[in-house]
Amino acid sequence: MKNKNVAFVIATFLICLSSCTRYVADPDACYNDKVKQILISNCTSSGCHNPVDKEKRLDFTTYEGVMKAVKANHSGLSELYGAITSSGGDRMPPSYSLTQDEKDIIKHWINNGAKNNECYVSVCDTTLYTYSEIATILKVNCVGCHGAANNSAGVILDSYQNVVNEAKKGGAFLGSIKHASGYYAMPKFSSQLRDCEIGKIEKWISNGMPNN
Numbered sequence: 001m002k003n004k005n006v007a008f009v010i011a012t013f014l015i016c017l018s019s020c021t022r023y024v025a026d027p028d029a030c031y032n033d034k035v036k037q038i039l040i041s042n043c044t045s046s047g048c049h050n051p052v053d054k055e056k057r058l059d060f061t062t063y064e065g066v067m068k069a070v071k072a073n074h075s076g077l078s079e080l081y082g083a084i085t086s087s088g089g090d091r092m093p094p095s096y097s098l099t100q101d102e103k104d105i106i107k108h109w110i111n112n113g114a115k116n117n118e119c120y121v122s123v124c125d126t127t128l129y130t131y132s133e134i135a136t137i138l139k140v141n142c143v144g145c146h147g148a149a150n151n152s153a154g155v156i157l158d159s160y161q162n163v164v165n166e167a168k169k170g171g172a173f174l175g176s177i178k179h180a181s182g183y184y185a186m187p188k189f190s191s192q193l194r195d196c197e198i199g200k201i202e203k204w205i206s207n208g209m210p211n212n
Contacts, residue, residue: 024156029108030119031063038102039066039154040190042093045152050189061189063116075107096149124196129203130212131160137197138163141187160211167205174202 029188030107039060044050049060059065064144069079076082083092091097099108109115138157139145145152156162167173175183187193193201204210 029105029112030117031109031115032118034064034105035066035109037140038105038144040099040187041139041141042098042102043144044189045145045150046188048093053147062100067114069112070110073111075110078110078114081107082111093150124200125201126196126199129200131163131204131206131210132212134163134201134204137159137193137200141193145188164209167209174198174205177201182208 039049043060047053048055049058049065050061051061058069060069066080069083070081071077080092081103083090084098084106086092142156144150146155147158148156155166157166171180172183174180176186177193178198179185185192192198
């Protein structure tokens with residue numbers, strides 16, 4: 001009988017411990033490292049959550065704006081997480097669903113306190129300018145608005161050939177990402193790409209845009 005009681009106590013303790021365990025913080029669950037890019041790329045296009053349109057009075061281009069739809073430490077009570085995981089008419093984005101990884105990043109960030117934080121400092125190596133590097137930059141910053149599902153202004157940047165096609169259209173592609181005079185500054189409603197990232201794209205184009 002004594003052994004059974006001990007086993008019951010241990011089992012109860014383990015159940016309680018597992019139910020109280022919070023998500024462990026990791027780089028992918030930090031606002032400035034990943035969350036901000038996901039929201040800017042997928043939720044702030046024309047007519048959505050930007051300073052001009054403020055769909056549902058929410059602006060997701062700033063941390064303060066995002067927090068109006070977030071209850072720190074409680075993803076299940078957060079309007080933001082409810083919208084990105086919904087399968088109904090209130091799903092966000094409305095025309096497609098975020099990937100499971102993107103949903104998990106936002107969930108972990110909220111459950112870890114929804115802090116305005118950075119978990120690591122990435123080093124931008126200007127010697128790496130393969131298409132795979134360029135594709136990563138575009139996916140994080142541009143494809144949310146310029147993908148097959150949401151081809152803003154008719155610009156699609158979700159594949160090698162589509163990127164090459166846009167890069168060949170005069171100086172508009174580089175002019176936009178460099179925020180040059182006479183071009184629409186991109187990403188829209190967000191800060192300019194880092195100098196290193198722009199440099200990678202310039203080098204890739206000047207070297208013939210190889211598919212590598």
